[in-house]
Amino acid sequence: MIDEIDRQILGVLEDDARTPPDQIATMLGLDPQDVVGRLERLEDERVLVKYRALVNWDRVDEAMVIALIEVRVSPQRDVGFDDIARRIARFPETRFVYLVSGAYDIAVQVAGRTLREVASFVSEKLAPLEGVQGTTTHFLLKRYKEDGELLDDVEETTRLPVTP
């Protein structure tokens, strides 16, 4: 069971995964031991999956090509979309795999070093999978926001250093 305190801890970490447990304890008025115990439990339950950095790869010279792929599939008896979605998710080239409503069924993000690499993943690995009826590939041109963070368009702050 996730309670309100867990939720607050998760909120702190989602904002800054490097916040040490004793600082979290101070911020939320908790006992440090309690926080450590909760973190362990949340990790065990895979509520806390990973502590990661948010990288703006556009700022790194090394090119990375990302594509959003719409996949239309025919659901299978008994397992519905799960089977095919999990199958797609196992490819390390995929960065996220979502079942979605609307004109297509599964949204997949794929990353590769070159356009050709991504294109061949789609044509050789994804499209031929049994149950896949068709794909539409959208190459990502520019990123504006990632995980709730503005990447480029950071707001200028003009706060004076001393005010009443």
Add this chain to the structure above:
Amino acid sequence: MSRSVKATEGPGSEPGTTPGDDAASEPARRVTSRARLAQRVREIPSSGIRRFFDLLASMEDVISLGVGEPDFTTPWHIREAAIYSLERGYTMYTSNYGLLDLRQAIAAHLARLYGVAYDPADEIVVTLGVSEGLDITLRALLDPGDEVIIPDPGYVSYAPCTTLAGGVVVPVPTTVADGFKVRAGAIAARVTPRTRALLLGYPNNPTGASLSRSELNTIAQVAEAHDLVVISDEIYDRLTYAGEHVCFGSLPGMRERTIVLGGFSKAYAMTGWRIGYVVGPRELIGGIVKIHQYTALCAPIMSQKAALEALRAGEPDVRQMVAEYDRRRRVIVRGLNEIGLTCHEPEGAFYAFPSVTSAGLSSEEFAERLLFEEKVAVVPGTAFGEGGAGHVRCCYATSLRNINVALERIGRFVSRLG
């Protein structure tokens, strides 16, 4: 403070005057430019905060805990509403009182939060921030020589605005031992036949102290007994972490003698919009509006549109920002106490006000040396009145990362002092 006042005092030492062209030739008839200023303006000391600002302006890599405003920018939906209003052509004057729908929203807001009823027709004026609200309220209420009781330490504008309005400032000291609470007894002890008004500000800038319902009720009795008008600056009302905020106008019998100053600057992170409001009984508001209509005419319409959006849809933003300030508050208060700078728990606003007496320095020395030696800016408590001596104001409306680095630096500074 004293230093910057002195720098512009002597003849010829004024910036912009040519040495030798006045005092030497016609000493008796020529006056310096400064002497042309009205006496009541000359008598007002320049702000202690200003001096610190000048010191800081030339330095780099300073972590500033010296600010008095949120580090958040105004929530996007509020900015968007203002932009949209400009696109739609809202560029004109409004009624002196402000847009009626904004006044209605303010009335509904105060009724919902505090159970007080103000008539949007003539008991609410939208102002250029609490700053203007304070000024025109004092000017509307005071006759020359009227005394105003003001908490010390307290917000920097209270005393100068009182003086400029022709009033006489009567500070009522508050002490750290008493959690910087303004006490009814201390107020009563300072009442004279000339006392006209009591100015309260809670949660307080710089101490963070607030007042509970029962504490306010005893103050209300004093106001009643001595027939005082209460000017209640409640700009930090939403930034209350311990307990609930009680609006002075909501106390039994107080509505008729209370002017409440409210704002958008702090709760909605809207300092640059210059918008706030004054509410009170219609007879008093009528006088306040007279001044407002001749000096400000009205608050900027785009800011009024933004304020309306803030009241309509800004509640989740307020909650989120308050939760964030509360976390930072706990970190800074604990950190300062661990360093050995005793810090009472601030109940509201976004300032910690630790004592620096254990460091063996005055608040000015502490602030100045901390700035030069460790590049952390704090504001000496004396900028807020004599009662602030021995304390510094540390604003925690800055990122946790900044707070952590600042605490590290302050710790290093204090341990070096021995």
